[in-house]
Amino acid sequence: xxxxxxxxxxxxxxxxxxxxxxxxxxxxxxxxAAGYSxxxxxxxxxxxxxxxx
Numbered sequence: 648x649x650x651x652x653x654x655x656x657x658x659x660x661x662x663x664x665x666x667x668x669x670x671x672x673x674x675x676x677x678x679x680a681a682g683y684s685x686x687x688x689x690x691x692x693x694x695x696x697x698x699x700x
Contacts, residue, residue: 648679658693 665685
């Protein structure tokens with residue numbers, strides 16, 4: 648994740664071999680859904696910087 652203001656890196660949500668096709672934040676901004684080109688969807692906890700369980 649990068650800052651829109653200055654382009655600096657804010658968070659790294661892991662390194663995967665598949666590219667990211669889509670991203671969507673939850674309405675409250677606490678989770679981030681990422682859809683990958685390998686047909687996997689990961690749900691991330693924004694504050695914890697890890698996949699949500």
